[in-house]
Amino acid sequence: MDRRLFEAAETGNVQQLHQILTENPLILHSVAMASAENPLHIACMAGHVEFVREILRSKPDFAKEVNQDGLSPMHVASANGHLEIVRELLKVDGNLCRLEGIREKKTPLHYAAVKGRVEVIADMLLACPECVGDVTVNGETALHLAVKHSQFEAVKVLVEWVREMKIKDIVNCKDEQGNTVLHVAAWKKQRPVIELLIHNEAVIALEINAVNQSGLTALDLLKIFPSEAGDREIEEILRGSTVGAISARRGDSHNIHTTPAAAASFAASRTSLVQPKNLEEYFKFKKGRDSPSNARNSLLVISVLVATATYQVGLSPPGGVWQDGEFRGQSIMGYNSEVTFLFFMFFNSVGFSVSLFMINILTANFPMHSELQISMLAMFATYSIAVVTIAPNRLKLYVTIFTSVLPSLVRPVARGVRQLIWKHRNSRISSSGC
CATH class of the missing domain: 1.25.40 (Serine Threonine Protein Phosphatase 5, Tetratricopeptide repeat)
Known part of the structure; x- marks a missing residue:
């Protein structure tokens, strides 16, 4: 989006909007083609009613567009309780309050119920009585959500509407x-x-x-x-x-x-109030219900925990290290059972390498990502030096190979495993005749 247009929407500067449109009458059309978020979303978020009116006058189709979070301007305005903006949007199309968001299929009325926006709810019901029956992906009505989120005033408005309309x-x-x-x-x-x-x-x-x-x-x-x-x-x-x-x-x-x-x-x-019949299926990630950003955050936390655990165990293997003598500082397990020690170091290094790889992927495009990569490389270097140091002399070569080769194998192995899983799923679908 053009920087000046973004600033005008953010500040509600109608005069600047007119100036931009005079210089480039097609700018709103180009924004619609190039960006998921339009100036109407920003103005609705900030609560600039006059700016919203001007945008709707020039480009009413913006009212039905969704941003990168799958929300329309009506979703944004209703959730924030901007009543005048909601009314302006309803003038464009009364059914805008029935637009389903990408996540959980929540409508603007659902968001208003969750937040307890009583006046917004009342106006939406007047403009489109049918919206009271819309349900989310979990089958919840606006009344369900108002009760669930302890919004009693919203519950009263909805029940009163149902009573008067005899629905x-x-x-x-x-x-x-x-x-x-x-x-x-x-x-x-x-x-x-x-x-x-x-x-x-x-x-x-x-x-x-x-x-x-x-x-x-x-x-x-x-x-x-x-x-x-x-x-x-x-x-x-x-x-x-x-x-x-x-x-x-x-x-x-x-x-x-x-x-x-x-x-x-x-x-x-x-x-539990809503005990699922199949816990395994219930807790699986589901598109449309679960947010990708929440999944990424969860994966990031898990990968950090794995990295921390494997790093600590790598430096302090089971049995500890010799405290004195010729083998001081080297692993006791490595001398008592060489094969067990090699297996232990191999799988622990796999877990550590994969967790760092996941952190790198999940934090891609983050601010200061280069600095984060340097710190992860330094951490892997200290891990490699430490595990090679505590390995018995006869096993140092094998441990060195583990720690030096594994980082380069993580990406192709992970890609290969995903392809195998994908082929297996496709073959199952094909054999089932779906």
């Missing part, structure tokens, strides 16, 4: 784990939310005894996660409803149809 399905919508808003409120011990829902239960057709995928009602969740105070009052509120809350564990088939599978699921659900 009875919203409060009983279930997320991917089968939890309704009442489940979440019971888990979070949010008495005001539960009172609000129970007070309007007849109008909003609240299902008091809805069962989630673990076979639990809201009352079950309340009891599974006991707190020091307030549980008894909340339980009385639930039981005092028109239908009367019950526990699925009591096997009341008249109100709730439980199965042996649901009963078994209950035992597995005592530690």
Whole structure:
């Protein structure tokens, strides 16, 4: 993006924008072609209403574009609570509040609910009533998110809207784990939310005894996660409803149809509101749900931990070193079992080399990356000198080969392993006929 245009958007300088457009009337079109982020995103972030109006007047299509984080200008404005900007964007297209972000498929209404932007929520509902039913990749509505993030004022606005519009399905919508808003409120011990829902239960057709995928009602969740105070009052509120809350564990088939599978699921659900059926699949990285930046940060932490552990173990191998005599400073393990020592040094050096390689990749394009590379090279040099020094004389050559050859092999070996995994996956997909 042109530097002057960026500065104008950042400061909200409408006069400078007009000057830039006079000099180059096509600059906004070139920005749309060359950059993921347009000046409308920046102005929405900073809250410059007049600048937003001018941009929308010249280039209304910017309102539907997403930035590098997969967020539209409406996402940015709603999350920051810039009501006037939200209204300007809604004038362009009322359905902008239904745009799904790349991450988790959250709409601007979802972001407003998470942040408790009450006025923004109200305006969005007026402009596009259907947006109240939009769900995230986890099946959560704006009402789910407002309760989950303890935004009671936002909950009140949403419930009042549902009550007035008589949209009875919203409060009983279930997320991917089968939890309704009442489940979440019971888990979070949010008495005001539960009172609000129970007070309007007849109008909003609240299902008091809805069962989630673990076979639990809201009352079950309340009891599974006991707190020091307030549980008894909340339980009385639930039981005092028109239908009367019950526990699925009591096997009341008249109100709730439980199965042996649901009963078994209950035992597995005592530690979590949303216990997944397959923990291995649940914790795997998933595109669209998990942020690549978060994955990178996690990998960086893990690689640093591995580098630290392998460096320390390399300098202090099991059994220690001789403290005196002819072999002082050399590994005791190396003399007692040469083969074991060689295997130990080989795999430890592999772990150390790969962790440094990962750190180098994950920090690429970071500020002062060259300085970081120098420090990592120095660290590898000290590691190599140390492990060669403590190796018995008969094994020094082998250890030297490990430490000098491994760094050059890390990249091609890693690439080869990835290619083998990729081919294996493709062959499995082909054999399955997908």
